[in-house]
Amino acid sequence: MEGLLTLPATDLRDRSSTARSPKRNRNIHLQIEVRNGWTMIRVNEHFFKLQSSYLFSEIAKRVAAYRAIHPGKDIIKLGIGDITHPLPAACIKAFESAVKEMAEKATGYGPEQGYPFLRDKIAEHDFQARGADIAADEIFISDGSKSDAGNIQELFADNIKVALQDPGYPVYLDTNVMAGRTGTFTDGRYSGIVYLESTAANQFMPELPSEPVDLIYLCFPNNPTGATIDAGTLKQWVQFACDHKALILFDAAYEAFIRDENLPRSIYEIPGAREVAVELRSFSKSAGFTGTRCAYAVIPKSCRVYDAEGGRHNLHALWKRRQTTKFNGVFYAVQRAAEAAYSPEGRQQIRHMRDYYMANADLIRQEMTALGLALSGGENAPYIWIHTGQDAWEFFDTLLHKAGVVCTPGNGFGRCGQGYVRISAFNHFENVQIAMERIRAALATTSRRGAAVPIDAQIA
């Protein structure tokens, strides 16, 4: 049969065992073109539920509009979470010599899980040195924590209940939306997700969930709030995951910025975490690898996951199967450069870079506090989360138009981010100094904590 055929969506599902229509399409009549039994390529309709990536495009739009009115005016960007310093010298040296090595002999495909020379260093320095029982073969080298954070959900059933922090790094939520684990988006929230609210009232440390959840995304030090977690609180989360047969995805991408010796750096410093947690780490922010791309996921061999009948399975084996099927490893020279981050010179250079960025954070905290703004973060994280006392976009506009400084409105990270802006410590110290001077002058002419001078008046 050929031509246009009108069918109820349910009939269409029956005709193709692989076709999966979201519930909202039930009872909708579809018109399909049928050509000798062929149907058509169909889209994953869960993608249509995604909110457009409004935050950074809206920032770019407002900055462009400002530039159009003030051509040549210098703008300082304190909004981005990208590094401003090059790779440490030790990493560059290792990178160069690895490339030269590659000119002399073919390196070919590397091991999917990463080279042992790097995994050994990670296990020793990042875990065993702190008493965390993690072996080199429990580490998977990757091209970034973004990929790991986005890919890991593939290992879990479609109908698991996901809990994540609000505000939070958007990858956790969006990848679960794409996978069909949410309903529709209303009033800043997807149905089907348990939002762990991080607000000033709980010092940006969410309560343990009071309803059933299976996969819990925790990020500490946190992007965007800069909050950290202490060992006692982390222990409660680990205990919760043990009690409820849940799994924690612990994103420690900003671990290197922890200065307080009493704070845990890894979830595996907590007894019992090996069974219930996956940890993500990245060289992006700690060693300036944002464009170079190198990170790792830790999945202990005792980490468990369950089937529908309650049968226990090994998550490490499942991830290994996934990686060997879909991933061919990270560039050899990049892994050599990452290895050099653990050499005595590399460690010293990285500490120096961390201290440089954190001096920026100290200055931002000091200046913003002096202006009477309530804030969190910036002590053990490169982000300062500022309570503006007004609409986040209004405050963004005030800083842009009156100070020529760009920050990130907090509502881009979730509903609880309304009223906040994120200021990043990734910049040159001189820029931060100038930005702070300008903000001080700008806010002096603005009634503090609300009621900013109207934008038009400022431009004039």
Ligand code: PLP
């Ligand atoms: N996790 C968090 C919380 C982040 O903020 C970021 C990047 O901004 C990442 C992961 C991604 O890191 P990577 O560069 O390793 O992909």
